[in-house]
Amino acid sequence: MSDRPYVLVSCAMSVDGFLDDASAERLILSNSDDLDRVDELRARCDAILVGANTIRRDDPRLLVRSDVRRLARVAEGLPPSPLRVTVTRSGELSPGARFFAGEAESVVFSSLSEALPALVERGVRRLLVEGGSAVLTSLFAADLVDELQLAVAPFFVGDALAPRFVGPGAFPHSARRRMRLAGVEQVGDVVVLRYLLGAMDDERWLREAIEHSRLCPPSRTAFSVGAIVVSASGEELARGYSREGDPLNHAEEAALAKLSGDLSGATIYSSLEPCSTRKSRERSCADHIEAAGLRRVVFAWREPSLFVTGEGAERLTAAGIDVVELPALAPNVREVNAHLF
Numbered sequence: 001m002s003d004r005p006y007v008l009v010s011c012a013m014s015v016d017g018f019l020d021d022a023s024a025e026r027l028i029l030s031n032s033d034d035l036d037r038v039d040e041l042r043a044r045c046d047a048i049l050v051g052a053n054t055i056r057r058d059d060p061r062l063l064v065r066s067d068v069r070r071l072a073r074v075a076e077g078l079p080p081s082p083l084r085v086t087v088t089r090s091g092e093l094s095p096g097a098r099f100f101a102g103e104a105e106s107v108v109f110s111s112l113s114e115a116l117p118a119l120v121e122r123g124v125r126r127l128l129v130e131g132g133s134a135v136l137t138s139l140f141a142a143d144l145v146d147e148l149q150l151a152v153a154p155f156f157v158g159d160a161l162a163p164r165f166v167g168p169g170a171f172p173h174s175a176r177r178r179m180r181l182a183g184v185e186q187v188g189d190v191v192v193l194r195y196l197l198g199a200m201d202d203e204r205w206l207r208e209a210i211e212h213s214r215l216c217p218p219s220r221t222a223f224s225v226g227a228i229v230v231s232a233s234g235e236e237l238a239r240g241y242s243r244e245g246d247p248l249n250h251a252e253e254a255a256l257a258k259l260s261g262d263l264s265g266a267t268i269y270s271s272l273e274p275c276s277t278r279k280s281r282e283r284s285c286a287d288h289i290e291a292a293g294l295r296r297v298v299f300a301w302r303e304p305s306l307f308v309t310g311e312g313a314e315r316l317t318a319a320g321i322d323v324v325e326l327p328a329l330a331p332n333v334r335e336v337n338a339h340l341f
């Protein structure tokens, strides 16, 4: 699942949310110190990606400008500037574009889903994305961004024909799932907001919940499950495992029993899909999750119909809760439950 690099988006927008104006000339939103900050970001990544539209519109070089930084990279055995990457469905790029000129290598992919794993293959661990609007919209909507550094320039563009930071989309970060503000920096008249989006945190917490399920007392008639409740700011609030404290306890039930208060920003990670029916108790884990006010559930394995038919994911979704399934980790859960098969 982690077959993509760490994705850092860096862009500058006007105070009214535009990346550029509608004219042919490129609009500089940053000041010179901020452009130098972006140069430092470029020097510390393995590749820089922009969409093909940006190449057509801006004709960027995408090179590290500072000689000091280029020499420092070379001293580390790196090329002076990172690999330059673009995605284009049409393939319509001018061979004379500056993207292809100069001392750095350039690669072209037909889509982001092709580019990201291929970049990992090439050894790219840290990818800087500089726009434009279409690429940013796709990456944010697909929850593929780890970090956003957004510079806000102190003026308006005010032109409906100008490109926005992102277009309309079903973004995973809504009022219910806020990004984590990790820093605010003033660079002259520009303010740089640094957000962490936690795209890789889901996998990390779910793996942790699966590891926790190894504590379950084994049973021939029930699954071994682990669950962890994590706050909106990324702190662990409670964890539980099947049969913890009581032979009938489910993992989610055990974790939630340790909590009270407002859990509306929290996420519960459960190795198995939360149950929707119980044979031995009245309330299911889906009921407990809904009653606790949680708005987000992440799980790895859909409950196989061994003991009861699981409809937890559907029930939770119908209750307006965000349900995320990470099936790539399902084999790990199955392995913990190998005794049942």
Ligand SMILES: Nc1c(N[C@@H]2O[C@H](COP(=O)(O)O)[C@@H](O)[C@H]2O)[nH]c(=O)[nH]c1=O
Pocket (backbone or CB within 6 Å): 010, 011, 012, 026, 027, 028, 029, 030, 031, 034, 035, 038, 050, 054, 058, 059, 060, 061, 062, 063, 130, 131, 151
């Ligand atoms: N205008 C603008 C940015 N524009 C980004 O920089 C690219 C130009 O790269 P280069 O040709 O190497 O200078 C351009 O295509 C776009 O991706 N970035 C920023 O941090 N602040 C700004 O104000």
